[in-house]
Amino acid sequence: MKLTNLKTLGKIAITGLIASILPMSVNAKDTVKVGVVSFLTGPAAGPFGTPAKQGAEIVIDAINSGTMPAPYNTKGFAGATMNPIFSDESGGGTKQVGLFRDFVQKQNVDAMIGYISSGNCMAIGPVADEVKMLTIFSTCGTERLYEEKLRSHVFRTQGNAVGDSLAAAKYIADEYFKGKVSTADKMYTGINQNYAWGQDSYKFFKLGMAQYVPSAVGSSKPQFPKLFSGQYGSEISALSLDKAKIVHTSFWNGDFEAFMLQALVRGFFQKKILVSSVGGSGVDSLDKKFPDGVIMGTRGNVGLIVRNDTTPLNKWFIDSYKKRYGAYPLGPSYQYARAVMLYKIGMDKAAKAAGKFPTQDQVITAMKGVTFESFADTIEMKRGDGHQAVHSIAYGVTKYNKAKGEPGIEKVIKYSASCIYPPAGAISQKWVESGMPGRKCN
Amino acid sequence: MQFLITVLLDGLIYASYLFIVSLGLTITFGVMKILNVAHGGFFAWGAYLASISIIYLGDNEYNSFLYYFAIFLSAIIVGLFFGYIIERFILRKMYNEDIHLIVLATFGLFWILEDLILHVFGVDPLMPYYPAMELGGIELGGIFQGVYSLTLAGLAIIVAFICWYFLKKTKYGKVLQSVIFDREVSVSMGINVTKVYLITFIIGGMLGALGGAYIAPTISVSPGFAIDVVVMSFAVVVIGGMGSVPGALIGSLIVGLVRAFAVHQAPILELFIIYAIMAIVLIIKPEGLFAPPKPRKI
Numbered sequence: 173m174k175l176t177n178l179k180t181l182g183k184i185a186i187t188g189l190i191a192s193i194l195p196m197s198v199n200a201k202d203t204v205k206v207g208v209v210s211f212l213t214g215p216a217a218g219p220f221g222t223p224a225k226q227g228a229e230i231v232i233d234a235i236n237s238g239t240m241p242a243p244y245n246t247k248g249f250a251g252a253t254m255n256p257i258f259s260d261e262s263g264g265g266t267k268q269v270g271l272f273r274d275f276v277q278k279q280n281v282d283a284m285i286g287y288i289s290s291g292n293c294m295a296i297g298p299v300a301d302e303v304k305m306l307t308i309f310s311t312c313g314t315e316r317l318y319e320e321k322l323r324s325h326v327f328r329t330q331g332n333a334v335g336d337s338l339a340a341a342k343y344i345a346d347e348y349f350k351g352k353v354s355t356a357d358k359m360y361t362g363i364n365q366n367y368a369w370g371q372d373s374y375k376f377f378k379l380g381m382a383q384y385v386p387s388a389v390g391s392s393k394p395q396f397p398k399l400f401s402g403q404y405g406s407e408i409s410a411l412s413l414d415k416a417k418i419v420h421t422s423f424w425n426g427d428f429e430a431f432m433l434q435a436l437v438r439g440f441f442q443k444k445i446l447v448s449s450v451g452g453s454g455v456d457s458l459d460k461k462f463p464d465g466v467i468m469g470t471r472g473n474v475g476l477i478v479r480n481d482t483t484p485l486n487k488w489f490i491d492s493y494k495k496r497y498g499a500y501p502l503g504p505s506y507q508y509a510r511a512v513m514l515y516k517i518g519m520d521k522a523a524k525a526a527g528k529f530p531t532q533d534q535v536i537t538a539m540k541g542v543t544f545e546s547f548a549d550t551i552e553m554k555r556g557d558g559h560q561a562v563h564s565i566a567y568g569v570t571k572y573n574k575a576k577g578e579p580g581i582e583k584v585i586k587y588s589a590s591c592i593y594p595p596a597g598a599i600s601q602k603w604v605e606s607g608m609p610g611r612k613c614n
Numbered sequence: 615m616q617f618l619i620t621v622l623l624d625g626l627i628y629a630s631y632l633f634i635v636s637l638g639l640t641i642t643f644g645v646m647k648i649l650n651v652a653h654g655g656f657f658a659w660g661a662y663l664a665s666i667s668i669i670y671l672g673d674n675e676y677n678s679f680l681y682y683f684a685i686f687l688s689a690i691i692v693g694l695f696f697g698y699i700i701e702r703f704i705l706r707k708m709y710n711e712d713i714h715l716i717v718l719a720t721f722g723l724f725w726i727l728e729d730l731i732l733h734v735f736g737v738d739p740l741m742p743y744y745p746a747m748e749l750g751g752i753e754l755g756g757i758f759q760g761v762y763s764l765t766l767a768g769l770a771i772i773v774a775f776i777c778w779y780f781l782k783k784t785k786y787g788k789v790l791q792s793v794i795f796d797r798e799v800s801v802s803m804g805i806n807v808t809k810v811y812l813i814t815f816i817i818g819g820m821l822g823a824l825g826g827a828y829i830a831p832t833i834s835v836s837p838g839f840a841i842d843v844v845v846m847s848f849a850v851v852v853i854g855g856m857g858s859v860p861g862a863l864i865g866s867l868i869v870g871l872v873r874a875f876a877v878h879q880a881p882i883l884e885l886f887i888i889y890a891i892m893a894i895v896l897i898i899k900p901e902g903l904f905a906p907p908k909p910r911k912i
Contacts, residue, residue, distance in 0.1 A: 214838040217737035262838075366882075395881045401842060402833045403631070405763060406624040406877035412757045413620060413878070426739050426834035433743050434832055438751045438758040457741050457834070 204252045206515070207275040209268070209286035210508065212260040215400050216425045219453045220288055220504045224311065225258055227505025228285070230492050231512045232256055241488045243545060249516050250523035250530055257281065261288060265295030272296050276305045282532070283308065285511045288504065290314035290368050293328075300326050306532050310511035311504055313471070314368055315600045318556030327539055329511045329551055329561045333369065334376050334600040335592040336422070336449040336471050336565060341380030342592065342613070343467060343567035343585055344418060344447060349385055359416035361391030363407055365399045365427060373422035373449060379604040391416045404431050408438055420447045428454040436463060452476040453502040455570065455579045462579055466570040473549035474506035476581055477566045486547040510546045514553075517544050552589060555596050562589035587613065619755030621874045627763045629870025630770035631829060636847040636854075636862045637773065638821030644794045644857025644906060645814040647713065652700065652720040653822045654844030655727025656692055660823025661830040661840070662735050663688035668742035668831065681745040685827045692827075693820025696727065701815040706808070724844070732837055739836035746831040762831060769828060770866075773821070777859055790814065794857060794906060849892045855902025864904060 208228050211221030232254050234240035238247030248254070257279065259271060268287075275281045284300070284307040287293050293312035300307040300323070307326045309317070313333035317323070349358070360381060364370030374394060381388045391414050395407045408431075411419055423431055428451045435441065441463040452470035455462050470477045478486055479500060489509065493501040501509075518539035522530030525538065541558030544551055551561050566586040573580030591613035594603035603609070635657060642650045667684035671677045700723060708716050749761035781787040792800045793810050801807050826840065833839070846869070851857075854865025869888050876884045895903060 213732055213737060215739070215834075215836040218739040218836050222737055393879075393881055395877065396884075397877075397881075398842065398885055400839065402839055403628065403829075405627050405760075406621075406874045407881075409620045409624050409757060409759075409874075410878045410881070413617065426836040426839065429739060429741060429834035430832070433741065433746065433834070434760065434763075437746055437749070437760040437762065440758075457739065458743070461743070461747060 202252060203255045204249050204282040204519070205255045205257065205280065207259055207272075207279070207281045207284045207286075208256045208508070209259045209261050209271075209284065210504070211262055211288055212258070214262040215427075216288060217262075219425050219429070219457070219502070220311075221261065223453070223502040224286070224288065224504035224508040226493065226497050227489075227501055228256065228508040228512055230489065230496065230501075230505075231509040234492070235512070235516055241484050244485075244513060244516060246520060250519035252519075252529070254512075254515075261286070261292060265291050268292045269295050269299050272299055272305075273303065276303050281305070283515060283535075285515065286310050286508060287312050290317075290333075293317055297323055297326050304532070306536060308511045308514055311507045314372060316368075318560045319599055322557045323559055325536065327514065327553065327559045327561075328556070329514050329553075330507050331472065331562050331565065331589070331593060332560070332600070333373050333422070333449075334594070334604075335562070335589070336469060337373050337376035337420075338380040338592040338604065338608075339565040339567055339587045340420065340447050340449050340467070340469060341377055341384050342587055343469075344381070345384035346585060347567075347569070347583060348418070348445065348467070357417045358385065358388040359391060359414075360388055360418035360420060361394050361411060361414050361416035362420035363395040363397070363404070363411060363431065364420070364422050365424075366396040367399050369424075370396060370399075370422055374420060376600070376604065377420045377447075377449075379601070383604060383608060388418075389416075400425075400427060402426065402430050404434050407431075408435050408440060411444065412438070412440060417443070417445055418447060419444050420449075421451070422449045424450045424453065429457045432458060432462065436461065441465060450503070453504065456500065456502075459579060460572055460577075462570060462572070464569075464571050467567055468570050468581060469565065469567045470503040471565070472503070472506070472563055473566050473586065474547070475501065475503035476579065477568060477584060478548040479580070481548040483548050485545065489547050506547055510551060513546065514539060514542070514544065514551070517542060554589075555593065557596075562593045564588050565592055616756040617878065620757060621871070621878055623754060623759055623764075624877070625867070625871035625874035626767050627759075627870075628873060629866040630767040631825065632846060632850050632869055633770045633863055633866035634766075634773055634828065635822055635825035635843055636850040636866060637777065637859065638818035638825075639844075639847050640851045640854070640857055640859065640862040641777075641821070642815060642818035643851065644859075645790060646705075646811050647797075647857075648705065648720065649717050649856075650720045650815075650818065651717060651844065652723035652727060653818070653847065654840040655724045656696060656819040656822035657826035657843055658731055658840035659692045659696065659727060659826070660689050661826030661833075661835045662731055662740065663692055663823075664827035664830045665740040665742040665835045666735065668744060669740060671744075673744045673747075675748060678745070678748060681748075681831075685745075685830075686824070688827045689820050689824035692823035693816050693818075697816035697819035698812070700819075701812050705815070706811070709811075728838065728840070737837055739834040740830075741834055742831050744831065760832070766828060773824075774859075774863060781859065846888075849888055852892050852902060853895050855905030858902065858904040858906050861902055861904030865902075 210224040211217045236253045287309050288311040290312040293309050309328040315332040315334050362374045364374045447467040449469045452475040518535040522534040522538035526534050542553050551563050564586050566584050568581035568584035571582045594600050639653045664685045671680050746762035751758035752761050850865040854861025876887045
């Protein structure tokens with residue numbers, strides 16, 4: 173072989189070597205590119221999507237700069253800076269699947285974080301496994317995500333809707349029924365949006381009531397208005413005429429605010445007790461007009477429930493958020509932030525174990541089954557073969573804080589995960605119907 | 615009895631809301647033969663402009679008159695501004711095009727108006743609840759009704775009366791009826807149809823915007839909230855008859871009352887029953903219950 177040919181071969185080999193090393197070194201040590209998806213347009217943007225994005229931004233910036241409190245005070249994600257690409261979740265499952273594939277195949281992201289809608293999570297989950305893309309769902313609630321099939325590349329840092337509904341029923345049993353309550357007052361009904369989230373939430377609330385308050389009777393006419401319908405005049409009348417005193421709702425976004433407003437001027441809360449599983453994000457919109465006495469949850473120990481919690485991480489988050497955005501962080505802000513935190517835990521842990529910048533499989537292994545400190549609670553990735561979170565859920569009763577001049581909450585009870593979620597491997601509905609065997613309530 | 619009174623009131627309030635919104639839609643169709651999908655954009659802009667104005671005025675009982683002034687002014691401004699621009703610079707250039715192309719154009723305009731809202735007002739929901747909160751509730755038939763929502767029925771009656779008076783008792787109303795009946799004959803009689811189209815489109819837009827502006831104090835005004843309203847308005851005008859003012863009134867009443875009854879008795883059928891009625895009307899009388907007569911052309 174001629175010397176010139178050898179030289180040429182040598183050049184090609186060296187170029188190839190550099191080419192193969194260069195992207196890895198750039199990706200591996202400098203930046204990780206992550207798609208962050210939430211509702212940035214549409215009715216869910218204001219109360220959910222935007223606070224969610226802002227929560228993620230706060231934590232990403234703090235981790236990138238190494239200024240987040242312990243145990244997240246090391247700089248970067250396995251040392252790399254996260255470059256988030258924010259994207260709109262509006263448009264439905266088909267559009268989101270297309271955008272997800274685009275993120276993976278064209279933008280070459282390292283991971284995907286976010287998703288509020290259960291419909292979108294159900295659409296994206298199988299695709300994430302198919303294209304082998306590490307995806308951390310932050311907010312969506314359907315229990316079907318892991319009960320229908322285990323997911324290899326999908327994690328969810330938010331407990332499913334079963335816990336929200338069961339905790340609501342337990343709170344009613346513990347707080348409302350602790351005194352002498354007449355039979356008529358034990359009747360309950362509901363107003364929930366007519367899609368998976370609303371239907372499932374009420375179904376599990378009913379199942380929970382049957383277990384915790386067997387003498388309670390559900391109305392034959394619970395309301396299921398269309399998502400985003402905005403006008404609830406007839407529904408409020410129907411609920412007012414219903415003998416049931418307790419009214420369950422899993423309304424969220426503008427629907428919750430509109431319902432509250434329309435019900436408020438009609439004296440609804442003087443006669444009924446509203447139990448809201450996710451209305452915490454709508455309390456600030458009505459501020460001092462928001463009625464006292466609403467049984468309120470926020471899907472965990474987040475948002476309104478933990479405003480006065482002085483855990484250092486929580487205090488830092490609230491202070492940073494208020495300083496940057498001039499408002500309290502809402503439930504979705506926390507949910508997105510902790511999805512980012514799980515990614516950091518996985519990256520750092522995997523890097524430490526591997527002794528080098530980790531591969532995606534190593535990160536997934538590191539994240540499986542992990543327990544980590546969130547802002548005011550502990551998240552355990554103990555369901556769905558270590559991919560699905562469970563955590564405690566708190567409920568309280570709204571009470572305007574006159575001293576601070578802002579909405580507040582009192583009589584808060586926190587229910588441990590073992591009290592409100594089925595054990596690993598169990599199917600939620602069967603577990604509740606069979607009397608919730610093995611549950612441990614505090 | 616309590617049940618009947620409640621269903622009647624609920625139905626009337628909802629029908630009033632639908633009537634105000636669908637009236638603009640049906641007038642535009644009656645005169646211009648355009649199914650204006652952008653009507654939802656007028657509705658949304660009316661709601662946003664009124665919301666911003668009311669929030670700017672603040673929660674103050676001395677502002678009561680100003681709240682209502684802001685609501686009506688918002689509707690007028692939105693109707694005039696967008697109505698003029700859309701008719702003058704877009705639709706007027708398309709009148710000779712296929713009717714389906716014009717519908718697609720208004721569909722595009724709807725999304726443009728929606729998108730503009732995001733850029734101008736942002737994504738945060740607005741809650742201009744002061745007027746509704748100020749009026750409170752009143753007990754009727756054993757349960758409380760919001761007084762502000764009841765005023766909606768009053769507004770619908772006033773709008774219906776003005777519309778009737780305008781069409782039946784004024785010269786311009788007769789001109790309008792002539793154009794509704796036959797555009798070509800109207801042109802041959804010396805009517806400035808171009809001007810009639812412009813004014814009609816602006817008035818239609820104002821009515822759509824008024825619906826949004828007036829309802830704003832009872833809802834959370836957020837991007838995308840107008841889509842359902844415009845779809846429901848289509849159901850109303852299809853049932854009542856495209857282009858018919860009495861049809862819009864009757865269609866609204868049918869939809870409002872049937873929906874209220876369904877919510878009370880069979881909530882799960884609330885939407886199904888409305889669209890089932892629409893489907894039945896389309897099968898039995900495709901032109902709608904009160905469609906204006908069509909001229910026979912030889």
